[in-house]
Amino acid sequence: MSERTIAARRRWASRLVIVIPALWLAAFFLVPFLIVLKLSLSQTAVAQPPYVPTFDLAAGWQGLRDFFAALSAGNYALLASDSLYVTSYLRSLRIAAISTLILLVIGYPVAYGIARASRRAQLVLVAAVVLPFLTAFLIRIYAWVNILQREGLLNDALLGLGLIGDPIVWLSTDTAIYIGIVYSYFPFMVLPLYATLEKMDESLLEAAADLGCPWWKAFWLITVPLSWPGIIAGALLCFIPIAGEFVIPDLLGGSDSLMIGQTLWTEFFTNKDWPAAAALAVVLLVVLLVPIAIYQHLQAREMGSR
Amino acid sequence: MMDSPFNSRGRTWPRHAPGIDPGAKPLVRFDAVTKRFGGLAAVERLTLDIFDNEFIALLGPSGCGKSTLLRMLAGFEQPDEGRILLDGADIAGVPPHRRPVNMMFQSYALFPHMTVGGNVAFGLKQEDVPKAEIDGRVRDILKLVQLEGFDQRKPHQLSGGQRQRVALARALVKRPRVLLLDEPLSALDRKLREETRFELMELQHRIGLTFIMVTHDQDEAMAMSDRIGVMHQGRLVQVAPPAQIYERPNSRWVAGFVGDVNLIECQLVESGPTGSALECAGVGRLSIAQSVDAPPGSALCVALRPEKVDVASLPPDAADGSHFAGRVLDIGYLGDLSIYRIQLESGFVLKASAANRSRLAAARIARGDSVFVSWSSDAGVVLTQ
Numbered sequence: 291m292s293e294r295t296i297a298a299r300r301r302w303a304s305r306l307v308i309v310i311p312a313l314w315l316a317a318f319f320l321v322p323f324l325i326v327l328k329l330s331l332s333q334t335a336v337a338q339p340p341y342v343p344t345f346d347l348a349a350g351w352q353g354l355r356d357f358f359a360a361l362s363a364g365n366y367a368l369l370a371s372d373s374l375y376v377t378s379y380l381r382s383l384r385i386a387a388i389s390t391l392i393l394l395v396i397g398y399p400v401a402y403g404i405a406r407a408s409r410r411a412q413l414v415l416v417a418a419v420v421l422p423f424l425t426a427f428l429i430r431i432y433a434w435v436n437i438l439q440r441e442g443l444l445n446d447a448l449l450g451l452g453l454i455g456d457p458i459v460w461l462s463t464d465t466a467i468y469i470g471i472v473y474s475y476f477p478f479m480v481l482p483l484y485a486t487l488e489k490m491d492e493s494l495l496e497a498a499a500d501l502g503c504p505w506w507k508a509f510w511l512i513t514v515p516l517s518w519p520g521i522i523a524g525a526l527l528c529f530i531p532i533a534g535e536f537v538i539p540d541l542l543g544g545s546d547s548l549m550i551g552q553t554l555w556t557e558f559f560t561n562k563d564w565p566a567a568a569a570l571a572v573v574l575l576v577v578l579l580v581p582i583a584i585y586q587h588l589q590a591r592e593m594g595s596r
Numbered sequence: 597m598m599d600s601p602f603n604s605r606g607r608t609w610p611r612h613a614p615g616i617d618p619g620a621k622p623l624v625r626f627d628a629v630t631k632r633f634g635g636l637a638a639v640e641r642l643t644l645d646i647f648d649n650e651f652i653a654l655l656g657p658s659g660c661g662k663s664t665l666l667r668m669l670a671g672f673e674q675p676d677e678g679r680i681l682l683d684g685a686d687i688a689g690v691p692p693h694r695r696p697v698n699m700m701f702q703s704y705a706l707f708p709h710m711t712v713g714g715n716v717a718f719g720l721k722q723e724d725v726p727k728a729e730i731d732g733r734v735r736d737i738l739k740l741v742q743l744e745g746f747d748q749r750k751p752h753q754l755s756g757g758q759r760q761r762v763a764l765a766r767a768l769v770k771r772p773r774v775l776l777l778d779e780p781l782s783a784l785d786r787k788l789r790e791e792t793r794f795e796l797m798e799l800q801h802r803i804g805l806t807f808i809m810v811t812h813d814q815d816e817a818m819a820m821s822d823r824i825g826v827m828h829q830g831r832l833v834q835v836a837p838p839a840q841i842y843e844r845p846n847s848r849w850v851a852g853f854v855g856d857v858n859l860i861e862c863q864l865v866e867s868g869p870t871g872s873a874l875e876c877a878g879v880g881r882l883s884i885a886q887s888v889d890a891p892p893g894s895a896l897c898v899a900l901r902p903e904k905v906d907v908a909s910l911p912p913d914a915a916d917g918s919h920f921a922g923r924v925l926d927i928g929y930l931g932d933l934s935i936y937r938i939q940l941e942s943g944f945v946l947k948a949s950a951a952n953r954s955r956l957a958a959a960r961i962a963r964g965d966s967v968f969v970s971w972s973s974d975a976g977v978v979l980t981q
Contacts, residue, residue, distance in 0.1 A: 491703065491705065493701050493703055493705040494705050494707060496670075496672055496692070496699075496701070496705065497699075497701055497705035497706075497707070497766075498693075498707075498718070499671070499672075499691070499692040499693045500670055500671075500692055500693070500697075500698055500699045500767075501693075501698065501718050501719035501722060501766065501767075501770065502693045502694075502719055502722035502723055502770070503693055503718070503719075503722045504691070504693050505693075507722075511718075512707060515709045516708070516709055
């Protein structure tokens with residue numbers, strides 16, 4: 291075999307490596323997205339499926355033109371006109387932002403503590419952070435319903451300790467949503483933070499101290515800047531799915547105001563308005579693309595400076 | 597043993613050199629310092645005085661406690677017993693960031709997210725030095741370490757040697773009372789290491805600062821320092837100028853650790869004021885120009901450096917020394933010198949080395965040749981421990 295054919299084969303092999311994830315993304319992300327996008331441009335109909343137009347290849351070229359002519363951006367206009375949707379988006383973003391902040395504030399010290407523990411202790415502690423995931427998600431959220439309800443564990447404990455005189459209403463409040471979210475997303479914040487903090491060279495902190503910097507200042511000047519990649523990764527891993535969260539607000543939150551996931555669910559299953567639900571989903575995707583784009587930008591810059 | 601005034605490098609002694617000014621106050625004093633890790637003593641009842649403007653090297657194998665000693669002075673470890681005095685004051689309760697000492701880390705520990713200028717300025721910013729003064733001092737120190745114009749680079753854009761100099765500049769810019777160097781040259785390749793040695797010595801000369809260097813590399817310690825403290829298992833076994841450590845080691849261990857040596861076990865026959873006679877197993881009777889304070893019959897050891905052993909094809913007509921017949925077992929040719937392993941008639945194997953001063957000198961004595969080895973009576977050192 292000549293060197294040229296070997297090189298050619300190598301090139302093919304390296305292309306194949308890229309083709310596999312590309313195919314995967316096309317099949318499980320791009321195609322579904324296009325379907326949803328098409329749905330969002332359709333109109334509801336009392337039919338099976340419950341929207342028009344449908345894509346019919348049998349009608350030929352003319353059918354295709356009719357199909358595109360029937361698509362409209364009406365659903366997007368609806369989303370903009372009805373404050374219900376805008377409120378819902380804003381509420382989702384607000385809850386996602388606040389939860390991410392709480393997760394960061396709680397998760398950072400935990401990740402830092404784990405990263406500074408002995409090797410053996412690190413394994414145990416990381417396992418402890420991940421352990422709740424071995425129980426089904428729904429069961430854990432239902433457990434919170436139990437804990438937070440009027441005669442639940444939390445009120446029992448607080449009453450028993452004499453900290454409160456009357457039971458507090460936890461369930462069906464935003465507090466319950468925050469508790470559920472912070473609890474559920476905790477590992478997604480801790481693990482990336484731990485991964486970056488664990489790699490950090492401890493002699494950097496000694497060097498900072500040696501140069502006259504007290505430890506609390508060295509934390510801000512050295513540790514935090516060097517853990518930026520972990521902070522950003524953790525924040526995105528939490529923020530994005532929290533913004534689209536459905537189960538937690540549905541089970542723990544009140545029914546007076548909805549997160550976008552709940553609004554979407556209502557449109558889809560209660561109102562049977564598939565096109566409106568699809569439009570909601572598309573807008574949500576675009577809204578969430580913004581932080582992802584920021585992340586990509588920061589990462590590219592990070593790569594550039596390495 | 598640490599009071600000898602002689603200095604191998606012909607350098608003038610520092611101002612408060614021990615031996616010249618016995619009343620000098622030490623800048624740093626380790627006073628019976630002990631440090632244990634999990635019950636094991638890393639440093640044990642160690643006492644050492646270090647004087648102003650001195651360049652002292654702590655030399656020892658890894659795990660001998662030399663780095664622990666340095667880290668205790670920097671404040672990263674606390675001694676379990678004993679005191680560390682700086683300028684006469686106990687610094688036990690002083691946190692690392694308040695100590696007037698700076699360390700150059702073995703890994704350099706440069707802040708990767710800061711520029712060279714940022715790294716060097718870091719220490720000054722902590723002291724709230726005015727901005728204009730910081731800029732000036734950073735510029736000056738970068739000039740001193742020949743890194744002018746590098747202040748906007750990030751550490752990862754520098755070579756190993758440049759990083760080393762940034763680390764040095766970062767510690768020096770604080771104008772510490774003592775500069776601590778933890779294996780400062782170990783991350784450099786051989787050529788650069790030798791150049792940097794001289795740069796460091798030159799720098800210490802110029803700025804007149806006390807340097808305490810930790811190293812496991814005896815060449816480094818010998819070449820650079822005014823005094824060497826040889827450490828072994830948490831203790832200082834000898835503190836002396838390099839030439840004295842090499843020529844007058846005080847124990848078998850020091851003789852064996854610093855440089856190559858033939859250790860010959862002997863029994864003392866007699867000792868007078870100018871010399872002594874010893875009976876050595878495998879070699880024979882040796883006379884050494886050294887008075888030994890031990891009763892006849894004591895088991896002693898003669899340390900003989902290979903380069904002090906002459907190898908010749910003909911018996912030497914030496915009057916004062918010893919000579920023995922032997923056969924060349926093998927020759928290690930190192931270019932600048934050759935190492936001969938010579939088996940004496942008794943079976944004892946002696947190492948000798950000779951500089952290859954003329955080209956093809958090594959060819960004159962070949963493996964298997966019968967040779968004579970000799971040395972002068974002041975070549976060997978009698979060791980009692």
